[in-house]
Amino acid sequence: KAGVTQTPRYLIKTRGQQVTLSCSPISGHRSVSWYQQTPGQGLQFLFEYFSETQRNKGNFPGRFSGRQFSNSRSEMNVSTLELGDSALYLCASSLALADDTQYFGPGTRLTVL
């Protein structure tokens, strides 16, 4: 069974631009969660989608948004990029519940210049 895939793996953007990241969960998994990981803050929860609906949301500004499609694939978007948005963005999928065992993708390394 294929694991969680994320594209792109690396991205360089400049301040003010926007970016869209993609995540394909493990086949059969319906819950997709997104995390931001930085050396100082660790893994911080962004949001979680289930059946195309946002079920949970972390404490991030409205510039961070996401969506989920009917095939459970998910995208997250960050608008008006800031230097502090440089981080590893991880997607995790689980069967159904937000707190089921989560399986992580390799992440997208975003650098904002």
Added chain:
Amino acid sequence: GQNIDQPTEMTATEGAIVQINCTYQTSGFNGLFWYQQHAGEAPTFLSYNVLDGLEEKGRFSSFLSRSKGYSYLLLKELQMKDSASYLCAVRRNSGNTPLVFGKGTRLSVIA
């Protein structure tokens, strides 16, 4: 609030045993996960404890004490490849609240 504490860094010698502690104070508790994350890679699931006691899986064991809000991950016969970050995460309720992660413990295994 939700609070999960782990040591930031640890160093241990190849072949030795190391214990990585995790203490938590969360609104609700319904289980604790341990993940391993090598530098530049995704976290991978190691273990899940929901009842008190020790769960053993090969060289790795995980312990939970719910009354003390405490868990540890025990790694035996350390190998160089065990150098990684180890993340502790708490499941708060049986339902749809997201996991809460600690900041992780970076373990360096030296010869």
